[in-house]
Amino acid sequence: MKTSELRKLIRKTIKExxxxxxxxxxxxxxxxxxxxxxxEEAGEVNVFGYQTxxxxxxxxxxxxxxxxxxxxxGKQDKDLVIRVAKAHDTLFYLEKLAMDGKVKVxxxxxxxxxxxxxxxxxxxxxxxxLEKEHNYVQGHVDKIKDLMDxxxxxxxxxxxxDEEGVADNTEFKLTLKHLLDKxxxxxxxxxxxxxx
Numbered sequence: 518m519k520t521s522e523l524r525k526l527i528r529k530t531i532k533e534x535x536x537x538x539x540x541x542x543x544x545x546x547x548x549x550x551x552x553x554x555x556x557e558e559a560g561e562v563n564v565f566g567y568q569t570x571x572x573x574x575x576x577x578x579x580x581x582x583x584x585x586x587x588x589x590x591g592k593q594d595k596d597l598v599i600r601v602a603k604a605h606d607t608l609f610y611l612e613k614l615a616m617d618g619k620v621k622v623x624x625x626x627x628x629x630x631x632x633x634x635x636x637x638x639x640x641x642x643x644x645x646x647l648e649k650e651h652n653y654v655q656g657h658v659d660k661i662k663d664l665m666d667x668x669x670x671x672x673x674x675x676x677x678x679d680e681e682g683v684a685d686n687t688e689f690k691l692t693l694k695h696l697l698d699k700x701x702x703x704x705x706x707x708x709x710x711x712x713x
Contacts, residue, residue, distance in 0.1 A: 571609035577653040608633040
């Protein structure tokens with residue numbers, strides 16, 4: 518499966534999960550007059566209206582995000598928490614695909630997983646002040662790496678680059694901190710301090 522196809526599949530799966538969660542949430546609220554805790558028996562979490570789909574692979578993420586939603590880790594930016602939960606879902610979905618053998622574990626797949634983990638950890642450290650609580654994240658990337666055909670990521674990358682005739686493997690990295698600082702200000706405007 519090509520990287521672009523994998524990305525499309527991930528986006529489609531997350532979109533389907535969001536749509537299903539919204540329908541279930543509306544039904545649950547209509548039936549009970551309050552937020553229903555859906556899919557808890559399946560290991561999923563309703564994160565401020567976003568219903569996770571792949572948290573079943575990680576009990577640590579389940580308990581942490583239930584605690585965040587319940588306010589046990591102080592007041593958190595709900596939009597940020599939802600985005601981080603979605604990044605978790607993407608990472609866990611990649612892990613499921615790799616574990617089930619539905620995709621070949623390539624350096625690109627490992628890079629995708631590592632990028633999701635880096636985004637999660639950046640937000641956990643810089644915005645949520647919950648870096649230690651997210652210590653399980655890298656283990657999921659390592660699990661995917663371990664499924665690569667006995668090669669290290671660097672060896673597989675070099676082999677892949679040699680096969681494609683790529684001499685330089687330059688990447689553009691955009692940090693979550695940059696994105697959050699630039700785009701997460703409520704109301705769309707940053708406050709500017711006036712000099713007295």
